[in-house]
Amino acid sequence: MKIDVLIIGAGGAGLVAALNAKKSGAEVLLITKEYPTRSQTCMAQGGINAALGNAGEDSVEAHVQNTLKSAHGLANEEAVRLMCSEAPNAVEWLDSIGVCFSRTKEAKIAQRTLGGASASRACYAQDYTGLKILHTLYDRCLSEGIEILSERYLVELLKDDENAIAGATVLNIKNGEIEKYDSTAVILATGGYSRIYDKNSTNSTASTGDGIAVASRAGATMVDMEFVQFHPTALKNSSILISESARGEGGYLLNSKGERFTNELAPRDEVSRAINEEILKGEDIFLDIRHLGEEFIEEGLPQERKLAKLYENVDPVHDLIPIRPVAHYTMGGIEVDESSSTNIQGLFAAGECANHRVHGANRLGGNSLLEIVVFGEQAGKAAAEYALGKESLERNVQSNFQLKLETHEHELDFYEMREYIGNLFYKNVGIVRKKSELQSALDEIKDIKSKLHLMGVSDKSKVYNTNLVEFLEFQNMLDICEEVASSALKRDVSCGAHFMAE
Amino acid sequence: MKISVKREDKFVEYEVNIAERTLLEVLKEIKTKQDKSLAFSSGCRSSVCGSCSMRVNGKEVLACSYKLQDGDRVEPLKNVPIIRDLVVDMNKAYAFNAKAKAWQKTISKSIAVAQDDEKINEVQSDCILCGACYSACPVYAVNEEFLGPFSLTRVWKYVSDVREEDEKEKIDTIQTNGVWDCTLCNECTLVCPQNISSKSDIEKLRSKSAMAGYTDPSFANSFNTGFGFDGSPTF
Numbered sequence: 001m002k003i004d005v006l007i008i009g010a011g012g013a014g015l016v017a018a019l020n021a022k023k024s025g026a027e028v029l030l031i032t033k034e035y036p037t038r039s040q041t042c043m044a045q046g047g048i049n050a051a052l053g054n055a056g057e058d059s060v061e062a063h064v065q066n067t068l069k070s071a072h073g074l075a076n077e078e079a080v081r082l083m084c085s086e087a088p089n090a091v092e093w094l095d096s097i098g099v100c101f102s103r104t105k106e107a108k109i110a111q112r113t114l115g116g117a118s119a120s121r122a123c124y125a126q127d128y129t130g131l132k133i134l135h136t137l138y139d140r141c142l143s144e145g146i147e148i149l150s151e152r153y154l155v156e157l158l159k160d161d162e163n164a165i166a167g168a169t170v171l172n173i174k175n176g177e178i179e180k181y182d183s184t185a186v187i188l189a190t191g192g193y194s195r196i197y198d199k200n201s202t203n204s205t206a207s208t209g210d211g212i213a214v215a216s217r218a219g220a221t222m223v224d225m226e227f228v229q230f231h232p233t234a235l236k237n238s239s240i241l242i243s244e245s246a247r248g249e250g251g252y253l254l255n256s257k258g259e260r261f262t263n264e265l266a267p268r269d270e271v272s273r274a275i276n277e278e279i280l281k282g283e284d285i286f287l288d289i290r291h292l293g294e295e296f297i298e299e300g301l302p303q304e305r306k307l308a309k310l311y312e313n314v315d316p317v318h319d320l321i322p323i324r325p326v327a328h329y330t331m332g333g334i335e336v337d338e339s340s341s342t343n344i345q346g347l348f349a350a351g352e353c354a355n356h357r358v359h360g361a362n363r364l365g366g367n368s369l370l371e372i373v374v375f376g377e378q379a380g381k382a383a384a385e386y387a388l389g390k391e392s393l394e395r396n397v398q399s400n401f402q403l404k405l406e407t408h409e410h411e412l413d414f415y416e417m418r419e420y421i422g423n424l425f426y427k428n429v430g431i432v433r434k435k436s437e438l439q440s441a442l443d444e445i446k447d448i449k450s451k452l453h454l455m456g457v458s459d460k461s462k463v464y465n466t467n468l469v470e471f472l473e474f475q476n477m478l479d480i481c482e483e484v485a486s487s488a489l490k491r492d493v494s495c496g497a498h499f500m501a502e
Numbered sequence: 503m504k505i506s507v508k509r510e511d512k513f514v515e516y517e518v519n520i521a522e523r524t525l526l527e528v529l530k531e532i533k534t535k536q537d538k539s540l541a542f543s544s545g546c547r548s549s550v551c552g553s554c555s556m557r558v559n560g561k562e563v564l565a566c567s568y569k570l571q572d573g574d575r576v577e578p579l580k581n582v583p584i585i586r587d588l589v590v591d592m593n594k595a596y597a598f599n600a601k602a603k604a605w606q607k608t609i610s611k612s613i614a615v616a617q618d619d620e621k622i623n624e625v626q627s628d629c630i631l632c633g634a635c636y637s638a639c640p641v642y643a644v645n646e647e648f649l650g651p652f653s654l655t656r657v658w659k660y661v662s663d664v665r666e667e668d669e670k671e672k673i674d675t676i677q678t679n680g681v682w683d684c685t686l687c688n689e690c691t692l693v694c695p696q697n698i699s700s701k702s703d704i705e706k707l708r709s710k711s712a713m714a715g716y717t718d719p720s721f722a723n724s725f726n727t728g729f730g731f732d733g734s735p736t737f
Contacts, residue, residue: 035596142600416534466541466589467538
């Protein structure tokens with residue numbers, strides 16, 4: 001079967017890319033290591049930014065300026081302008097295909113304030129914004145007859161003699177077979193790498209940076225990998241996200257003495273550092289939304305209430321919510337140009353795995369759901385145009401990937417290593433960094449990499465071997481960790497989420 | 503304390519510390535510390551991705567939101583092929599969304615959605631496709647092609663949306679293996695982690711179908727099943 005555009009990853013960016021590639025006339029195939037509706041996008045709660053001005057005055061220019069300010073000089077202003085000016089169209093399109101956004105009394109899309117924003121700019125659907133967008137996009141793909149193959153794990157990108165992309169090799173998780181898909185163009189929409197912090201992350205366990213690691217092995221450039229956003233308010237014990245909208249709607253941050261200690265609506269990096277400082281002083285930190293009232297919490301933050309009850313045994317209507325900052329979003333990723341193209345001919349990237357330089361050193365809340373729509377569209381169209389303009393040859397590139405299910409005993413347990421690295425990175429490559437600690441984290445990662453042959457897969461089954469998939473993910477995370485630590489070391493000066501202690 | 507997990511055809515017991523922990527946390531501990539071959543799916547840990555749907559003591563739960571009790575028996579979902587241990591193949595179940603044409607047919611450009619309009623299908627659009635309703639539905643025992651609770655809820659989500667200008671295609675589609683095959687037993691409602699009632703969505707779709715001129719086929723057939731119009735037996 002001839003595929004023009006192979007899309008890897010079926011979260012918001014992948015689904016939007018597939019819709020647009022198909023609309024541009026390309027034969028598309030969408031593959032994902034999970035099922036589409038299980039992607040990280042479903043966890044986005046707060047909203048999607050667009051300067052609609054439905055809740056007070058706003059402008060595209062203000063959106064641009066807020067985004068640039070939070071990016072601390074590392075954003076590409078042109079890309080930011082494109083994203084912010086396309087934002088109203090993006091939201092209008094989502095509305096037109098059936099996303100159930102919350103509404104104002106005037107029958108307009110409701111908007112609320114998130115950190116670092118000068119206006120109420122985030123369009124939302126209760127605190128299920130990502131979920132509702134993701135599912136509606138999935139339904140749209142079904143209506144367009146887009147073929148989706150689930151439970152396929154990317155292991156290798158294929159290139160032809162001229163170094164252009166030729167397809168991908170994937171592991172069919174269900175039966176353990178290696179499958180090869182020939183394609184003229186490939187779009188990576190594989191998500192971020194917050195899970196290198198293991199349990200110290202709000203993310204799904206699937207956010208292991210696979211696409212970035214595989215692309216890098218194929219020769220793609222990773223850029224700004226040291227920039228990891230720590231979300232100020234995750235539940236203390238489980239790292240489950242409590243949306244920024246809780247603060248946007250008027251929630252306070254309190255220490256053990258019941259004192260407020262920071263501006264709750266500053267950008268995420270600043271709030272996380274303020275919390276971190278208090279924690280280092282020995283304080284426990286709490287989010288207080290009791291004064292918002294039960295009716296308001298039920299209407300605007302129903303998911304938060306449910307999760308706080310389940311994981312911390314507290315009811316936010318009556319109790320303080322214990323929180324701490326954990327890894328939430330990774331600004332770094334595969335370098336792409338103004339048409340979402342990587343440095344490998346025919347390889348495109350969109351969403352969290354890509355770095356379109358719109359977030360710079362610190363992403364604003366509400367800009368990630370926006371980026372998946374705007375740049376998913378761009379990547380889909382650009383990849384289709386590339387593929388349809390290229391002479392179609394039977395290239396039949398061979399895969400070099402070998403799946404190894406060794407039978408020897410493993411001296412080291414990679415699950416223990418994964419947890420160890422997660423804690424090491426949270427401490428040494430976390431909210432506040434020191435050169436000496438970064439160096440020791442990098443040294444440890446190199447050491448662990450050199451011992452990789454002592455680790456391996458214990459489960460020998462070919463059928464749905466999650467032990468194998470997790471080991472492959474672990475190896476990708478090791479590559480990512482090395483890049484994160486070494487790029488952090490190269491940046492001496494504090495910048496946004498990369499904060500160096502004096 | 504012990505829990506048992508169904509693997510292949512038998513239950514395997516595991517000794518675990520379950521105090522105030524979710525089933526998913528405990529399954530992860532078993533996998534990383536006791537038995538690396540245990541297979542289950544998981545993702546977000548916060549009840550929005552629908553990956554970790556399974557059954558405990560016969561009832562559908564999300565592993566990430568179920569607090570374990572001593573002696574719990576954990577099994578995979580019903581009505582779907584088991585791939586391995588607690589992992590099931592959802593492809594056929596999810597394919598019913600496409601068969602039911604569960605999407606907005608027309609692209610709406612200028613229809614204003616009021617607050618009340620949005621409330622009509624707010625709960626239905628909370629669906630996470632965990633498949634709990636599909637597993638609990640008894641209709642699959644007799645009709646494997648039943649469009650099923652989550653797909654029909656999804657159809658109602660779009661049919662009830664003011665932005666859908668052409669609902670007829672969907673109403674036509676759900677007449678076969680659809681709304682009339684449901685027994686209204688309400689099992690789907692009882693297991694939904696998002697408080698969606700597919701049963702009542704199906705009832706609403708029946709009303710819409712009736713308004714479109716469709717009737718319950720079993721009711722229609724009953725006129726020719728051995729009784730005359732006056733109720734007396736015909737021979």
